[in-house]
Amino acid sequence: MNVKIDGRRKINSNVIVPPDKSISHRSIMIGSLANGVTEIENFLFSDDCLATINCFKNLSTDIEIRNDKIIVKGNGFALSAPKQILDCQNSGTTTRLLLGILSTQEFESILTGDSSLKKRPMKRVTVPLSQMGAEFEFLEKEDFLPIKVKGSKKLKPIEYTLPIPSAQVKSALIFASLKAEGKSVIKESPKSRDHTELMLKHAGANIKSWEKDGVYTVEILPSQISSIKIKIPSDISSAAFFIVLALICEGSSVVIENCILNPTRTGIIDVLKQMGAEIKIEDVENRNGELVGKIVARSSNLRGVKVEKNDIPRIIDEIPILAVAAAFAEGKTIIDHASELRVKESDRIKTTVEMLKSFGAECYELENGLEIIGSREKLKSAVVNSYKDHRIAMAASIMACAVEGESTILDADCVSISFPNFYDILFSSTKKI
Ligand SMILES: O=C(O)C1=C[C@@H](OP(=O)(O)O)[C@@H](O)[C@H](O)C1
Numbered sequence: 001m002n003v004k005i006d007g008r009r010k011i012n013s014n015v016i017v018p019p020d021k022s023i024s025h026r027s028i029m030i031g032s033l034a035n036g037v038t039e040i041e042n043f044l045f046s047d048d049c050l051a052t053i054n055c056f057k058n059l060s061t062d063i064e065i066r067n068d069k070i071i072v073k074g075n076g077f078a079l080s081a082p083k084q085i086l087d088c089q090n091s092g093t094t095t096r097l098l099l100g101i102l103s104t105q106e107f108e109s110i111l112t113g114d115s116s117l118k119k120r121p122m123k124r125v126t127v128p129l130s131q132m133g134a135e136f137e138f139l140e141k142e143d144f145l146p147i148k149v150k151g152s153k154k155l156k157p158i159e160y161t162l163p164i165p166s167a168q169v170k171s172a173l174i175f176a177s178l179k180a181e182g183k184s185v186i187k188e189s190p191k192s193r194d195h196t197e198l199m200l201k202h203a204g205a206n207i208k209s210w211e212k213d214g215v216y217t218v219e220i221l222p223s224q225i226s227s228i229k230i231k232i233p234s235d236i237s238s239a240a241f242f243i244v245l246a247l248i249c250e251g252s253s254v255v256i257e258n259c260i261l262n263p264t265r266t267g268i269i270d271v272l273k274q275m276g277a278e279i280k281i282e283d284v285e286n287r288n289g290e291l292v293g294k295i296v297a298r299s300s301n302l303r304g305v306k307v308e309k310n311d312i313p314r315i316i317d318e319i320p321i322l323a324v325a326a327a328f329a330e331g332k333t334i335i336d337h338a339s340e341l342r343v344k345e346s347d348r349i350k351t352t353v354e355m356l357k358s359f360g361a362e363c364y365e366l367e368n369g370l371e372i373i374g375s376r377e378k379l380k381s382a383v384v385n386s387y388k389d390h391r392i393a394m395a396a397s398i399m400a401c402a403v404e405g406e407s408t409i410l411d412a413d414c415v416s417i418s419f420p421n422f423y424d425i426l427f428s429s430t431k432k433i
Pocket residue numbers: 021022023093165166167168169171193316317340
């Protein structure tokens with residue numbers, strides 16, 4: 001599906017942003033491993049999260065959708081051998097976290113995914129999980145899906161420092177450590193998103209975590225998990241598109257309520273504020289360890305910024321939309337130390353640069369990042385390739401709203417990976433200036 005957007009639009013409304021993708025995946029996984037019935041409210045029914053549900057159904061977890069809630073009947077880590085190949089579709093989170101969980105199971109399973117996921121590296125999880133005693137076989141190409149995994153009931157605990165901060169790698173190791181024979185210690189610097197730790201603590205697992213001298217440590221003891229009730233907040237990674245829309249379109253403002261404000265996720269707010277964005281955070285509350293609150297943003301004169309290396313993990317999924325904001329800012333923006341972008345759904349350094357250039361922006365690819373020279377006056381409508389990457393499609397759509405003329409976003413249906421009603425909300429909440 002291609003989407004046409006008639007530009008020079010503005011927004012002046014409340015937007016109901018979809019539920020958080022990271023927390024939605026984890027709610028199904030932790031619910032499946034818990035003893036008892038987990039109730040999930042406000043689950044994200046997007047392609048990635050549906051892939052997680054299907055994998056766990058295939059592992060015999062009883063998952064039922066009842067009046068907008070999801071009911072997961074957990075069997076305390078007693079999963080059953082899948083009858084089919086586990087298809088993780090486009091979802092890196094599903095794959096890597098599942099590899100950690102399946103390391104605790106004695107049966108054999110095969111995981112695969114779509115053509116994009118089959119290009120994403122998996123040794124980052126299989127190497128440490130093998131040290132714990134799980135067995136992996138790459139069935140086509142070393143480091144990539146499809147993978148055969150055979151776990152063990154006698155996993156060794158691990159002491160491991162992540163070479164690159166990653167919530168997916170950390171979470172895979174935490175899940176495996178819950179069933180290891182002793183205490184595991186995982187370290188990373190700087191800290192990546194900690195939803196797994198927070199949700200497992202809430203479910204009674206024996207986990208401690210702390211930060212000291214810039215190093216984040218998680219200590220895990222063998223644990224049982226209790227069932228929980230979860231109400232999932234809105235996803236700040238999805239909210240980011242509407243925040244930037246309000247910032248770059250004249251006479252605009254947006255209000256997003258009930259949004260996740262976990263400090264490992266709010267890098268986009270901090271960097272946009274450094275760029276001069278008028279953003280306010282209000283009504284913050286703590287919901288079982290997760291901060292949730294309201295975001296208000298309005299049109300602002302932005303200036304370029306150099307993004308700090310330590311902020312990269314806190315902003316990793318928001319870099320395509322941050323780059324759009326940078327194209328409307330005055331001066332240069334430098335985003336470096338972001339080599340991880342090369343192994344997302346697309347090579348997001350290349351695809352973000354291509355997308356911005358189609359609109360006439362001045363921007364350059366760096367080895368591990370990108371440089372954007374703000375040039376609001378030069379920007380024009382475009383026909384843009386999304387490279388079937390949801391975050392590129394949405395970032396391009398926001399850019400298309402702000403420039404003059406009609407733009408076309410190619411293969412825009414990929415937004416269903418994380419934000420299925422993105423275009424309904426975009427067209428109903430904006431109007432031509
Ligand atoms: O754990 C998660 O839910 C995620 C972790 C991040 O990936 P990495 O762990 O590879 O950095 C992020 O890019 C992804 O969208 C979601």
